[in-house]
Amino acid sequence: MSEARTTLENTLGRCDCGAVTVSVTGRVVSMFQCACENCQRSSGGGHSSVALFETSAVHLLGPTNSYKRSAASGATFTRHFCPRCGTTVWALSSRAPGLIILPIGIFAGANTWFTPNQLIFSRDHRPWDLIETHLPRHETYRGASGA
Ligand SMILES: [Zn+2]
Ligand SMILES: [Zn+2]
Numbered sequence: 001m002s003e004a005r006t007t008l009e010n011t012l013g014r015c016d017c018g019a020v021t022v023s024v025t026g027r028v029v030s031m032f033q034c035a036c037e038n039c040q041r042s043s044g045g046g047h048s049s050v051a052l053f054e055t056s057a058v059h060l061l062g063p064t065n066s067y068k069r070s071a072a073s074g075a076t077f078t079r080h081f082c083p084r085c086g087t088t089v090w091a092l093s094s095r096a097p098g099l100i101i102l103p104i105g106i107f108a109g110a111n112t113w114f115t116p117n118q119l120i121f122s123r124d125h126r127p128w129d130l131i132e133t134h135l136p137r138h139e140t141y142r143g144a145s146g147a
Pocket of ligand 1 (some may be wrong): 015020085
């Protein structure tokens with residue numbers, strides 16, 4: 001898969017106000033889009049677009065507040081956001097220890113490398129939200145049996 005070859009070097013991301021910055025040097029572990037209802041609410045759109053990295057590849061700077069919730073998988077999902085402007089800057093899932101989830105929008109202006117390989121939680125996806133038709137879709141998580 002092409003994603004395995006995507007490596008970033010000093011790629012900078014930040015929240016909307018700039019109080020929180022993220023610098024990434026390392027291989028992209030995975031890239032996908034998620035249409036679950038939590039992502040619809042927190043992103044304000046029809047889906048979230050995220051990339052996963054090993055925690056060691058990401059350098060975080062600046063204060064964040066966080067919000068924890070239970071994911072459909074039973075995992076704990078923690079979303080970190082800028083206390084000033086509210087932008088989600090990173091997230092962690094107890095389902096993926098050692099990995100950090102970064103929303104692609106924080107790299108605005110420097111995110112042409114993003115090539116998602118799947119849409120998860122397609123059961124919640126709505127047709128008005130356009131997703132590339134070639135993208136594999138999974139009802140919930142990849143490999144899950146639907147519920
Ligand atoms: Zn901010
Ligand atoms: Zn989601």
